[in-house]
Amino acid sequence: MKQTITPLLSLQALTVGYVTSVGSNILFENLDLGLNAGELTCFMGPNGIGKSTLIRTLAGLQTPLAGTVRHAGALLPSGQKSNGPLPQLTSVVLTDKVTSVQMNVRELVSFGRYPYLGWNITLSRDDKDKVEAALAEVHIQHLASHRLFELSDGQLQMVMIARALAQETPVILLDEPTAHLDLNNRVEVMNLLRRLARKLDKAILIATHELDLALQTADLIWLAGREKTLITGMPEDLVLSGVFDEVFQFKGYNLKTGRVQHEAYRGKAVSVSGHGHALLWTKNALERNGFEVISAPSGLYIEVVGVDDATTWVLQDGNTFHSLRALLAHLP
Amino acid sequence: MRLNGKKSWILLPFLLGLLFVVNLGLGSVNIPPGAILSILTGHESANPVWHDIVWDFRMTKALTCLLAGSALSIAGLQMQTLFRNALAGPDVLGLSSGASLAVSLVFMSQAAGLHLFSTPGPWTVAGTASLGCFGVFFIVILIAQRLRDNTSLLIIGLMLGAATSSLVSVLQFLSKPEEQQSYMLWTFGSLGRLNWTEIKVLTIILVSAGLMTLFSTKALNGWLLGDHYAQSIGINLNRSRFIILFSTSVLTGGVTAFCGPIAFVGLAVPHLTKLIVKTHNHKILIPAVAVAGAALMLFCDIMTQLPGQAYVLPINAITAMIGAPVVIWIIIKAKRLAV
Numbered sequence: 001m002k003q004t005i006t007p008l009l010s011l012q013a014l015t016v017g018y019v020t021s022v023g024s025n026i027l028f029e030n031l032d033l034g035l036n037a038g039e040l041t042c043f044m045g046p047n048g049i050g051k052s053t054l055i056r057t058l059a060g061l062q063t064p065l066a067g068t069v070r071h072a073g074a075l076l077p078s079g080q081k082s083n084g085p086l087p088q089l090t091s092v093v094l095t096d097k098v099t100s101v102q103m104n105v106r107e108l109v110s111f112g113r114y115p116y117l118g119w120n121i122t123l124s125r126d127d128k129d130k131v132e133a134a135l136a137e138v139h140i141q142h143l144a145s146h147r148l149f150e151l152s153d154g155q156l157q158m159v160m161i162a163r164a165l166a167q168e169t170p171v172i173l174l175d176e177p178t179a180h181l182d183l184n185n186r187v188e189v190m191n192l193l194r195r196l197a198r199k200l201d202k203a204i205l206i207a208t209h210e211l212d213l214a215l216q217t218a219d220l221i222w223l224a225g226r227e228k229t230l231i232t233g234m235p236e237d238l239v240l241s242g243v244f245d246e247v248f249q250f251k252g253y254n255l256k257t258g259r260v261q262h263e264a265y266r267g268k269a270v271s272v273s274g275h276g277h278a279l280l281w282t283k284n285a286l287e288r289n290g291f292e293v294i295s296a297p298s299g300l301y302i303e304v305v306g307v308d309d310a311t312t313w314v315l316q317d318g319n320t321f322h323s324l325r326a327l328l329a330h331l332p
Numbered sequence: 333m334r335l336n337g338k339k340s341w342i343l344l345p346f347l348l349g350l351l352f353v354v355n356l357g358l359g360s361v362n363i364p365p366g367a368i369l370s371i372l373t374g375h376e377s378a379n380p381v382w383h384d385i386v387w388d389f390r391m392t393k394a395l396t397c398l399l400a401g402s403a404l405s406i407a408g409l410q411m412q413t414l415f416r417n418a419l420a421g422p423d424v425l426g427l428s429s430g431a432s433l434a435v436s437l438v439f440m441s442q443a444a445g446l447h448l449f450s451t452p453g454p455w456t457v458a459g460t461a462s463l464g465c466f467g468v469f470f471i472v473i474l475i476a477q478r479l480r481d482n483t484s485l486l487i488i489g490l491m492l493g494a495a496t497s498s499l500v501s502v503l504q505f506l507s508k509p510e511e512q513q514s515y516m517l518w519t520f521g522s523l524g525r526l527n528w529t530e531i532k533v534l535t536i537i538l539v540s541a542g543l544m545t546l547f548s549t550k551a552l553n554g555w556l557l558g559d560h561y562a563q564s565i566g567i568n569l570n571r572s573r574f575i576i577l578f579s580t581s582v583l584t585g586g587v588t589a590f591c592g593p594i595a596f597v598g599l600a601v602p603h604l605t606k607l608i609v610k611t612h613n614h615k616i617l618i619p620a621v622a623v624a625g626a627a628l629m630l631f632c633d634i635m636t637q638l639p640g641q642a643y644v645l646p647i648n649a650i651t652a653m654i655g656a657p658v659v660i661w662i663i664i665k666a667k668r669l670a671v
Contacts, residue, residue: 056560059564060563060564061560061563061564084563084568085563085564085566087564087566088566091564092560092561092564094560094561094564096557096558096560097558098558098561099556099558100556100557100612102606102610102611102612103612107611107612111553111554111561114550114553114554114565114566115566117550118550119547119549120549120550120615121549121550121553167565
């Protein structure tokens with residue numbers, strides 16, 4: 001990966017937080033980072049650490065306490081309240097609920113064109129084409145005339161992403177875009193953003209606390225540490241260096257294997273032979289139920305025969321089972 | 333089958349025209365429709381008194397209905413959008429209460445130990461009501477600059493309204509019955525008090541405020557998404573909020589000054605309109621709400637004359653009597669109110 005390219009958005013000595021009546025509450029201090037074109041960056045950290053605040057500051061919706069957010073070309077100086085968001089450079093997908101549920105999808109996506117329209121908001125042919133293109137990009141053309149209350153959470157999130165795309169900004173910032181979505185929708189949203197970053201050469205930043213998805217889709221991770229700083233790196237590097245374990249303080253989860261750790265409370269060892277997914281899930285079931293799975297043959301020995309949908313389990317005494325549940329019920 | 337926004341929109345002006353004509357035709361003096369038509373087209377009528385009645389009473393009243401209905405409805409729409417609250421109306425900022433306080437001060441100044449005006453004329457009342465509205469408006473704006481949150485602003489508006497209303501009660505308690513009565517009459521609202529000069533003044537005031545609202549079309553649409561999204565698509569929050577609050581104050585204050593505190597229309601009309609014109613887009617909503625508000629006001633005014641030739645009921649008694657069941661019916665039918 002070439003690091004010589006100029007980032008589309010860079011943070012220069014940026015300090016982020018709130019000014020309250022008793023002084024300023026600093027959430028992140030002195031950040032020097034950048035977002036590159038074509039890259040998906042996941043901004044991770046525990047809840048409440050200030051992810052939304054940083055996203056809003058980067059979007060110009062909130063004034064930084066110090067430092068600057070520089071766009072390739074434009075500058076957002078600190079302390080100047082008049083200098084707010086740059087709607088032609090940054091678009092956002094926030095956690096704010098859109099309450100106008102009677103609005104239809106196409107109308108909502110059209111809001112993306114507002115930075116380019118005058119006071120009487122007349123969409124030109126070109127604007128309309130761009131709205132349709134944004135709908136097509138996230139594959140929701142079929143929803144275009146649906147009203148918002150008819151949509152599922154996952155569909156609504158797609159619409160909000162289409163709205164950001166219609167804004168045609170080089171940088172897109174998303175705050176928890178996968179929150180409240182089921183696994184399928186979460187994967188779909190992440191894959192979509194991944195593809196958009198590559199295909200349209202955009203710099204995309206996603207604030208999320210969903211580790212598994214971020215590790216598998218992000219080009220770069222910004223990890224909120226404890227010292228009001230951000231640790232950055234490729235996901236794999238951060239896993240191997242143990243930085244994640246330090247920040248998240250996992251309880252019973254082994255990040256390097258990607259497995260939840262179980263206590264072998266039965267005090268019994270069992271060895272299993274077989275192959276493929278069937279072997280993997282057999283081990284999973286045994287470990288969850290308190291057996292220690294070892295490789296050397298011991299007293300208990302199970303052979304996994306066949307694969308996937310036609311699997312049987314044969315115990316060393318010759319008993320044969322057709323489901324793991326039956327097998328476990330039989331085991332001492 | 334649902335009519336799309338543009339088609340059903342055509343019905344409203346027709347309804348408005350019809351109600352306007354019916355409104356002109358009704359009154360305590362029975363004038364045949366043919367005579368009204370010839371008077372309106374500039375012909376001399378058989379009875380010169382009819383000419384005066386049609387032009388100086390019925391026409392002024394019908395025009396006042398148009399102005400007041402449109403202005404209050406646009407004000408209500410703006411408040412519902414800005415606060416993203418279906419229950420907001422032109423009076424949520426406490427403007428009407430401010431006007432009431434100022435007017436009650438005039439009517440009951442004796443009780444307060446002041447002798448400002450012996451017999452308050454219409455201009456005095458209008459001027460005082462405007463001052464009251466603007467007094468509250470400036471308090472609201474001062475607070476709005478400190479608070480960035482619209483919900484807090486809404487609550488503060490309601491609190492200001494409650495506080496001024498309680499001051500009015502104190503004044504009422506202290507004042508003589510006859511002073512109370514002239515104040516009570518003012519609070520009933522009246523559409524028939526304006527002469528042509530007053531109508532011209534009110535028209536200029538309301539049309540300028542209405543133009544400000546039109547200028548805010550983009551911002552109003554943006555506010556529907558909430559303040560963060562609005563800002564992210566280039567809406568200047570502070571400026572647009574100021575313009576929206578200012579035009580709402582002028583619209584509400586102008587009507588309250590000349591017609592008294594007319595309740596309910598501003599709250600109900602945006603909901604009624606959205607039932608017919610199914611859109612969120614203020615480019616369509618603003619004119620639609622103005623037309624619907626004028627039509628409802630004309631209708632309510634017609635209803636005030638129904639009990640018989642002898643009485644005319646106060647307009648405020650009618651607006652809520654008609655409006656409340658309609659809004660309840662809408663909520664039950666639509667299961668929800670959309671902002």
